Amino acid sequence: MEYSTPDLCDLHPTLVRIAEPVFRNYGGRRSFGGEAVTIKCFEDNSFVKETAGKPGRGKVMVVDGGGSVRKALLGDLIAETAFQNGWEGLIIYGAVRDVGAIGGLDLGIMALASIPLKTERKGAGETGVPVTFAGVTFSPGEFVYADATGIIVSSRPLTPAPPR
Numbered sequence: 001m002e003y004s005t006p007d008l009c010d011l012h013p014t015l016v017r018i019a020e021p022v023f024r025n026y027g028g029r030r031s032f033g034g035e036a037v038t039i040k041c042f043e044d045n046s047f048v049k050e051t052a053g054k055p056g057r058g059k060v061m062v063v064d065g066g067g068s069v070r071k072a073l074l075g076d077l078i079a080e081t082a083f084q085n086g087w088e089g090l091i092i093y094g095a096v097r098d099v100g101a102i103g104g105l106d107l108g109i110m111a112l113a114s115i116p117l118k119t120e121r122k123g124a125g126e127t128g129v130p131v132t133f134a135g136v137t138f139s140p141g142e143f144v145y146a147d148a149t150g151i152i153v154s155s156r157p158l159t160p161a162p163p164r
Helices: 005-011 046-052 076-084
Strands: 016-018 032-040 059-064 072-074 089-096 108-114 131-133 136-138 143-146 151-154
Touching: 005 016, 005 143, 005 151, 016 136, 032 046, 032 089, 032 131, 046 059, 046 076, 059 131, 059 143, 072 108, 076 089, 089 143, 136 151
Parallel strands: 032 059, 059 089, 072 089, 089 108
Antiparallel strands: 016 151, 032 143, 131 136, 143 151
16 A cells, blocks of 8 residues: 555644654655554664564564664565565664665665664564654554655554545
8 A cells, every 4th residue: 555644644633743854765665554563672683583574464563773873684685574474664773784685675664774784683672662763652553654755653543545
């Protein structure tokens, strides 16, 4: 489904929280949305890999990487796994790598930056916890929508505008 964050903001102004505009779109899908599945980790993508291996239809993985751009929390192999498992997209408060390959996937991917260095997997992090970055808190089970204009969060699903 196509989403327009400006239209969603216009239609539901009292229901949305808007993330600060610090993200770039790295995925092949230009707009995406769904139920938030949260991960908190720092320079360790163990839980990102594990979560990508689970069914993700209708869901968006929201990863609080502490804003670190020193190591990539997502690369082509994990992105391909997320795509194969039906994830709508990922929002990563951190870095990604393999941008050419992930840009070719029909998967939404928003992140702060790209860097070629991968993380070490030590099993550190948490899942299913509220995460706060870019001026908003994302709680598990909330709904997140992203496009080239920005990222918004709502406590309930938002109905997009009908096609023009």
